[in-house]
Amino acid sequence: MSGRANSAESGGGAQANAPLTERGARTREKVLVAAREVFEERGFPDTRVAHIAHRAQVAYGSFYTYFPSKEAVFLEVADRLFAEMTDRGGVPASGASPAARIRRSNRSYYEGYLRNAKMMAIVEQVATFNEEFQELRRKHRATSITRTAGAIRRWQRDGLVPDDLDAEMTARALAAMIDHSLYLWIVQGDDTPDTQRLLDTLDALTHRALGLPDS
Structure with a gap:
């Protein structure tokens, strides 16, 4: 199944791009919130537009005023999720030590993963078959990796990290380690002794x- 395939529930897509009134914007937001709740409860394959419309308390046809398909609303829900997950607002400023930045970054990501555990499970499900979603995921991952690689290069210039490390590939490998570890621990319920030890x-x-030194 491809994300570019036509959805059986598609319809009214032309209306989805029309400018929204303030009331329309509120209704669209309500649909997005409802969609996330239903996706988390039913999973992506078993969710129908009718389920989302019912939860949002809007008419079935009104859904298509804001989104052309179930896939479209999922992509926006996921886009917001990834933006929150990769937000570094709580990470110390660049003047902090590398150890402090790594510690806060890992805990910030863990906290975001924990808040979004149900949706992250759906993300892993949809990533196996939806091409548009895979592209969205790659875009957000690339943003995060670029930021991490930039930090590694700065530490290399400061003589803190060996020059022979490829900054981008190192950033990718570390991201994969952390992401998969948290997925197994939080989503799959892996038998890790305790969260603090894991982090x-x-x-x-x-x-x-x-x-780098550990402190």
């Missing part, structure tokens, strides 16, 4: 992979 271990592995 401390991810910190230590990151520091040592970069050749």
